[in-house]
Amino acid sequence: MSAPLRIVFMGTPDFAVPSLQALFDGPEQVVAVVCQPDRERGRGKRLSPPPVKVLAERHRIPVLQPESVRTAPFGDEMRALAPDLLVVAAYGKILPQVLLDLPRLGAINVHGSLLPKYRGAAPIQWAVINGEAETGITIMQMDAGMDTGDILLTAAVPIGPQETAGELFERLARLGGDTLADAVDRLKAGRLAARPQEHALASQAPMLNKEMGHLDWTLPAHRLHCLIRGLDPWPSAYGFIDGRRFRFFSPEVVPVNASDPPGTIRRADGQGLLVATGADCLRIRELQPEGKKRMDSGTCLRGLRLAPGTRIT
Known part of the structure; x- marks a missing residue:
C-alpha cells in the first residue's frame, strides 16, 4: 500500500x-x-x-x-x-x-x-x-x-x-x-x-458588483429572469418605487406583451408584482423593502399599496 x-x-x-x-x-x-x-x-x-x-x-x-x-x-x-x-x-x-x-x-x-x-x-x-x-x-x-x-x-x-x-x-x-x-x-x-x-x-466571469443589480426594465423578461436569479443572494437585483429601494427575488416570466412602458406595475397582489418589460412581463414573487427582511409578495403588500401604473425605476 x-x-x-x-x-x-x-x-x-x-x-x-x-x-x-x-x-x-x-x-x-x-x-x-x-x-x-x-x-x-x-x-x-x-x-x-x-x-x-x-x-x-x-x-x-x-x-x-x-x-x-x-x-x-x-x-x-x-x-x-x-x-x-x-x-x-x-x-x-x-x-x-x-x-x-x-x-x-x-x-x-x-x-x-x-x-x-x-x-x-x-x-x-x-x-x-x-x-x-x-x-x-x-x-x-x-x-x-x-x-x-x-x-x-x-x-x-x-x-x-x-x-x-x-x-x-x-x-x-x-x-x-x-x-x-x-x-x-x-x-x-x-x-x-x-x-x-x-x-x-474561453469566456470570462469577472467579479460582480452592486451596480449590476439595478434593473433595466427595457430588457426582455427572460433576460431579467436570469439576471435576478444570477444575482441571488448577492448582490441582488433592485429598483426604486416612489424613491424607496426594493430588492427583487423569485422572478417568473409571464408571456404577455403589455403596451405599458417598461417598469410599469400592471398588478400587485398575493401572486406578486406583475411588471411590464421590453418583451413579455415579469412577475416578482419575493420582495425586500429597504431596511426590512426578504418576504413573499403577499406579506410585503399587506402594508404597502401599489396602484397599477406605478413605475419601478
Whole structure:
C-alpha cells in the first residue's frame, strides 16, 4: 500500500469547504491549510474566520493565513511542509509559479464551471445570468494564467429553470468535493490524463458588483429572469418605487406583451408584482423593502399599496 500523499489545501469561502472535507474523508494526509486572513464582518465589524479555517481547526490541522503568498517567509513555510500535491479551491489570489512548481505532482484547482467557459471569480453566477442550461466542475492542472491550465476531470450538471446562483453554488460545492476526491485517487494512481483547453472558446466571469443589480426594465423578461436569479443572494437585483429601494427575488416570466412602458406595475397582489418589460412581463414573487427582511409578495403588500401604473425605476 502506497504512502498517503502530503497535501496542502488552499481555499477560503464556503465553496471550498466540501473539497477540504473530501480530502479529510479520504486516505491522503492534509498537512496544512492556507486561507485568507480573518476579516471584519457584519454591522458589528467583528473579526470572523473564513469557513475553511473553521473546518481545518476542527480537524486540528495547521492553518496559514498570509497577507501575501509572494513573500520569502511564506515560501519557506511551504517548502518545509514538503507537499506532494497542492489543492486549490476558491483561494482568492493568483499563485506564483514558484508555488505551483513546488509539489512533485503540481497544483490542481477545483473550478465552478466547465472550462474554458467562465474563467474568473464568479463562474457560477455568470452561468445563471447568461441563461446557460448546463454547467459543472472542472479539476484542472494549474499554471500561471487565470484558469488556463490543462483539464484533468470534469463533471456536468443541468441548471434548473428557476435555480438561483446561491442554490447552484451549494450543489456545485458538493460536486466539487466529490469530483476532487475522484481526481486525487486517479492522479495518485497515474490514471489521469491532462488535455489542453480550447482557448478560442474561453469566456470570462469577472467579479460582480452592486451596480449590476439595478434593473433595466427595457430588457426582455427572460433576460431579467436570469439576471435576478444570477444575482441571488448577492448582490441582488433592485429598483426604486416612489424613491424607496426594493430588492427583487423569485422572478417568473409571464408571456404577455403589455403596451405599458417598461417598469410599469400592471398588478400587485398575493401572486406578486406583475411588471411590464421590453418583451413579455415579469412577475416578482419575493420582495425586500429597504431596511426590512426578504418576504413573499403577499406579506410585503399587506402594508404597502401599489396602484397599477406605478413605475419601478
